[in-house]
Amino acid sequence: MERLDPRARSDIYGPRINRAPAPWRVRSVPYASIMLASALPVLLIADTMPLAPSFGFLMLLAWRMVRPGLLPLWAGAPLGAFDDLFSGQPFGSAILLWSLAMIAIEAIEARFPWRGFWQDWFTAGVIAVVYWLASLVVSGASLTPEMLLVAAPQALLGVLLYPVIARAAAGLDRFRLSRARTID
Amino acid sequence: MAPPSSRRAGFSKKAQLSLFTGYLLAAAGAVVGAALLALSLWQPSAFAPLRGLAGDVVTPVGSGTAAARAGSQGLFAGLIGYFNAGTQNAELRRENAIARIRLAEAEAVKAENARLKGLLGLRDGESKPVATARLVGSTATSGRRHAYLGAGSASGVAPGMPVLSERGVIGRVLETGRFSSRVLLLTDSESVLPVRRAKDNVIAFAEGRGDGLLRIRLVNLGVNPLKVGDMMVTSGAGGYYRPGVAVAIIAKITPDGGIARLVAEPAATNFVSVLPIHEAAAIAELDAPPGADAPAAAPSAAAPAPRPSAAPTPAAPDGGAGAEE
Numbered sequence: 001m002e003r004l005d006p007r008a009r010s011d012i013y014g015p016r017i018n019r020a021p022a023p024w025r026v027r028s029v030p031y032a033s034i035m036l037a038s039a040l041p042v043l044l045i046a047d048t049m050p051l052a053p054s055f056g057f058l059m060l061l062a063w064r065m066v067r068p069g070l071l072p073l074w075a076g077a078p079l080g081a082f083d084d085l086f087s088g089q090p091f092g093s094a095i096l097l098w099s100l101a102m103i104a105i106e107a108i109e110a111r112f113p114w115r116g117f118w119q120d121w122f123t124a125g126v127i128a129v130v131y132w133l134a135s136l137v138v139s140g141a142s143l144t145p146e147m148l149l150v151a152a153p154q155a156l157l158g159v160l161l162y163p164v165i166a167r168a169a170a171g172l173d174r175f176r177l178s179r180a181r182t183i184d
Numbered sequence: 185m186a187p188p189s190s191r192r193a194g195f196s197k198k199a200q201l202s203l204f205t206g207y208l209l210a211a212a213g214a215v216v217g218a219a220l221l222a223l224s225l226w227q228p229s230a231f232a233p234l235r236g237l238a239g240d241v242v243t244p245v246g247s248g249t250a251a252a253r254a255g256s257q258g259l260f261a262g263l264i265g266y267f268n269a270g271t272q273n274a275e276l277r278r279e280n281a282i283a284r285i286r287l288a289e290a291e292a293v294k295a296e297n298a299r300l301k302g303l304l305g306l307r308d309g310e311s312k313p314v315a316t317a318r319l320v321g322s323t324a325t326s327g328r329r330h331a332y333l334g335a336g337s338a339s340g341v342a343p344g345m346p347v348l349s350e351r352g353v354i355g356r357v358l359e360t361g362r363f364s365s366r367v368l369l370l371t372d373s374e375s376v377l378p379v380r381r382a383k384d385n386v387i388a389f390a391e392g393r394g395d396g397l398l399r400i401r402l403v404n405l406g407v408n409p410l411k412v413g414d415m416m417v418t419s420g421a422g423g424y425y426r427p428g429v430a431v432a433i434i435a436k437i438t439p440d441g442g443i444a445r446l447v448a449e450p451a452a453t454n455f456v457s458v459l460p461i462h463e464a465a466a467i468a469e470l471d472a473p474p475g476a477d478a479p480a481a482a483p484s485a486a487a488p489a490p491r492p493s494a495a496p497t498p499a500a501p502d503g504g505a506g507a508e509e
Contacts, residue, residue, distance in 0.1 A: 041325045042242050042321040042322070042323070043245065043246055043249045043320075044322060045250075045253065045319060045321065045322050045324075045331065045450060045451040046329070047322065047331070047369055047371060047396065047450035048329075048371055048395065048396025048449075049395055049396055050324060050326060050327060052325050053325060054325045055325070056325075073206035073207060073210040074206060074209035074212075076210065076213060077212075077214075077216065077217060078213075080217065084231075085237075085238035086238055086242070087325055087326050088325075088326035088330045089323075090224035090225050090228065091220055091221070091224040092217050092224055094217075095216065095217030095220060096214055096221055097217070099210050099217055102210055103207070103211065106207075135326070138221060138225070139326060140224075140225055140328065140374070141328055141372065141373040141374050141394060142373055144393055144394050146393045146397075147327055147373055147393070147395060149395065150394070154325070
């Protein structure tokens with residue numbers, strides 16, 4: 001059978017017979033990718049204005065939308081604590097805001113269970129913009145009009161980048177569930 | 185797509201309880217987050233050790249990207265240089281000739297300065313840098329403008345120390361880890377720096393606006409003496425910076441001062457140096473509670489660790505300006 005079509009006994013996760021996904025990969029990939037996305041923007045030198053949206057938060061939203069129920073409802077708190085170590089916000093801001101975002105998505109999902117791409121994008125976009133404003137307010141600096149002005153591209157970029165990051169999360173999900181372990 | 189039906193609790197008591205526990209834990213997380221947020225807004229340095237640890241972890245990666253960044257900047261500058269090499273060459277020759285004359289004049293002034301200082305019995309305020317390191321990263325997603333520096337308490341860096349590049353002031357050390365530290369950049373909207381005009385003694389405060397420009401606020405209001413193109417340097421008031429380091433150039437005049445552009449842009453620097461606090465003893469004195477005797481002030485003078493986020497407040501420069509006159 002494999003001689004006729006190499007992918008005959010495979011699906012998107014790889015060959016099905018004799019194979020299983022690696023358990024550590026199944027559990028760790030969402031958390032590892034969100035933490036990596038939190039830590040990566042540190043490497044940019046942004047001396048005049050915030051350059052990038054909070055990739056960690058967008059990654060959290062993407063995983064939550066792509067795989068509902070994979071991250072527990074309380075996952076926002078520990079992941080937010082990790083983000084706070086790098087983001088420059090006062091410690092606790094992401095713990096609070098990420099927890100609230102997880103609860104908000106859960107409530108929205110309970111109210112509108114039949115979702116689609118556009119609704120996901122709309123939800124994530126609204127939450128990303130509210131998060132952007134809230135994190136500016138609690139940043140510990142006095143909010144000046146100039147600060148809002150230079151941070152506006154950050155909000156726009158956050159909304160526009162969501163679909164890209166959701167695709168990345170979907171790709172990581174395929175990697176997560178790919179059958180890497182051979183059962184003897 | 186509807187969420188998987190396995191997430192509905194149905195009649196299962198266990199599923200109902202676990203769903204409820206999830207909500208409870210998430211709400212508890214939010215409450216704990218709010219409490220921590222209030223604590224860190226009240227005491228900004230409360231979680232400095234944790235952040236220092238995190239900074240130590242990313243610094244090695246940051247050093248690599250910082251080196252790559254410096255290399256690519258040189259490459260672009262080199263490429264652009266080829267296009268206008270001829271005209272630039274002639275202009276640079278002319279400038280170089282003038283600069284040599286000025287340099288000779290400056291040498292003479294320096295010699296005279298040293299002689300006069302010697303006459304007055306003033307010791308030279310030139311201090312050696314504590315550490316020289318690269319800026320390895322920054323808080324690019326936040327509204328705050330902090331940078332990470334690749335040197336920490338292991339090299340003797342302490343909170344409050346000024347960070348300078350070869351062009352001018354970058355900022356001030358806010359928190360330190362073992363091998364990294366966090367620098368409050370001048371552009372942060374919480375940063376305040378006492379400055380004066382380079383050519384005379386018009387004193388002012390340079391406040392970060394949060395958008396990459398500085399707001400220069402004059403201390404003595406009245407007729408605004410500033411002009412576009414004026415260079416502002418540190419005044420030395422407050423005791424953190426040594427006087428006469430370039431800070432910013434006025435780009436626009438406002439009724440109470442001006443808007444200024446930075447002289448030393450952190451993104452364009454390669455290496456920066458951390459200098460000791462200029463008047464460490466005076467700052468220890470200022471930070472000591474009123475009525476504290478010499479024994480109480482002595483340990484804090486040995487390890488000057490002032491309130492990290494408190495930039496010299498408008499109250500502090502009165503003492504500093506008095507000391508300068």
